[in-house]
Amino acid sequence: MLTETSAQAARRCVAVLVAAPASGQGKTTVTAALARWHSRQGRTVRVFKCGPDFLDPYWHQLASGAPVHNLDGWMVGMDEVRARLHAAAGEADVILIEGVMGLFDGSPTAADLAQQLGVPVLLVVDAGAMAGSFGALVLGMRQYQPEVPWAGVLANRVATGMHAQMLQTSLREPDLWLGALARIGQGRDAQLLPERHLGLVAAHELPDAMARLNAAADQLADTPLGQMDWAAWQRWSVEFPAAAAAQPPTGQQALQPWLQGRTVAVASDAAFSFIYPANLDCLQAMGANLAFFSPLAGEGLPPCDALWLPGGYPELHAGKLAANTGLQADLRAHVAAGKAVWAECGGMLALGRQITDAQGQSRPLWDILPGTAQMQTRLAGLGMQQCVLQGSVLRGHTFHYSRFDCSAAEVGRTSRARQPVEPGKGEAVYRQGSVHASYFHAWFPSHPRAVAALLGAEPVCWDGPAELS
Template structure:
């Protein structure tokens, strides 16, 4: 199969909190409104930003990370998306050069052009220095330009523009873009997405999510960046080559896997669901928040999410609790990640000190904390090889269970996550990227073949 050429852009920043997601989602919404077929991705492990990108594009959003996915998986996802896209948009993670591997590493590996979003609050000429540093810190990086965010007004925008262009002379949009100035977004809540302790508020929780995206798109439409035509974007094309086919053995053929999905359990990579299906499983959905019974199934996945925001409702979900307990009593596998694990405990203490009884399927209690307890990539060495993923949580666990394994940070960090086994339940704060080792996933949802992990 021949290679493909598609316009693409990686939206990066000098740090977190600069407005990458707002710009990425707004730009995706603008292009989608104009009839472009847009496929978006998110660098690194993240469940919340992709929700906004998916809403903006109307398409599922996968994550790309050179360590968590591996180059083969990244190549395959970019290739598949390009089959039905006019343009590819990849939102970066943290700062452009932060992390190992970083968003810059991804950009260099696939020759992705970089667009920098820089919060210009309380600066003028220094904006130019930051943009210059981002562009030239590593050689070989393709550069689209810089977009100033949180700009105080026209006078402020003019100073920022001069810091990039080197003067105040009149230039056309095309000339400005060619020289790296993509425009300015105002300092207003209209062009910002709401946040809370784990990141952005989930898109599905807000009644005005689409209106927020439209406001972002409208603001971007007034910039040189937003006025670029589809033809103009062709200069930023990347060459994508087809991956080698890697058929999976259908080790879950005929098995039904029930997955919790609602506002409390929403940290679900679309790629994980696809991996289960590629392994032959039928995926069924149920909502603990709606107190739905567990569907007739062979295995269960309780993903992460926000059980702490819905603890009283989950506590009262007795039908869900009882059918899960019966599933476990029958010796059928259950894999619980992070928030899914919290729901299985005896109790959860909320940030305000309220102690809420949970489902009592696992011994132990958890307490929400005001500060982040753990964040970073992790690898779990299973009998079927290394399963990669990450950890990100604000709670601390107290349990009588002895861990049967620990994950390992790839960069030798001190924080590992325990993996617990209790009957047919396996649970951890670890969020797995299933595609990193489908054989391990098949083994896990078959119950480990009766062997201790």
């Protein structure tokens, strides 16, 4: 969590927001390629990701060599967004921001963020199945929200030089053309950055991840965008003023050392990798000592006062997780001692009795929660969510392809952003002894006291409606 004072001077930095008409157009590849290309030129790069996302930032961190933080006007808050960008502008030559979904999707949208911050948009369009319509699409995107500043457009998955020429001549504003990237392959497995359910395969899971990034940067270097000199890039310099110190929302206390002197164990490996860097910063700002461990490596639970099990892919590693019987015994002893556990999404599934994949094969898990998980081929939950506890609103999101049938007590329920709780909607929050678990991925800085309570600093109070903002 950052705090900036308005007395600090504004800072200028080259900045671009990489967006697209929709998901799957290649904006993550382009953002990571740009980060790697600039890094190879000896420039300091800082990358941000719009909206809730755990997987794309792993690629951007590898490409840039620096942690990647999320930006969102609702979940993160504009004061924190401005403070993060102001701080980055003080140390970076280039700031890259990857949008979320399509340029105008969500609320607030990536376009809203670009307009509020004055950051020009680089539009990435999958042009593999179009020619003249490319120009019409770009014209419509350009005019839909005229106040949004623009850098230009990059055509992705282009077949030939002639195809690229057709795309370029279709533009009503020729100066927007920044080049074309070739089609790298066909199908998911042939993509430069491979996908699976929930999104991209994380960079740390692929031994050739850096080679993939270098290949993308090499392609980018052959485009007009990649051949621009530094003076040309500086036309996209943006002034980032300091943000005033953020005030806590109504009903929420200013951050205090609620976790001072307490050790919070954090599972962290390929099965439990959905961790916002800002959440770790928040825990440390509350005084927590963090103890990381890897269930997949056969490690036991380190000595701790509380445990955070983040989301991830326990369904891909169920055999190894179940085989870690030492950790299972540690978890049971931890809960029997009344020590707190907060388990999010995949972390919750790992605590269940078993998980069944989409092909019907079942595997046992840790059997801490009285629940069973069923993987699905269809998306089961998606969107910004919030829940009310400790007198205010904890913000976050949900995104999962599974169903969890659990007989533990349901003590709370999330709702959509800015909406009251609706019966049967949102995500259940379960409690079993000292364990709280949900599909809900929490953004800890939005309500630190609530997170401290979930980690045992005080009793958790699920106390009716609070102001929804």
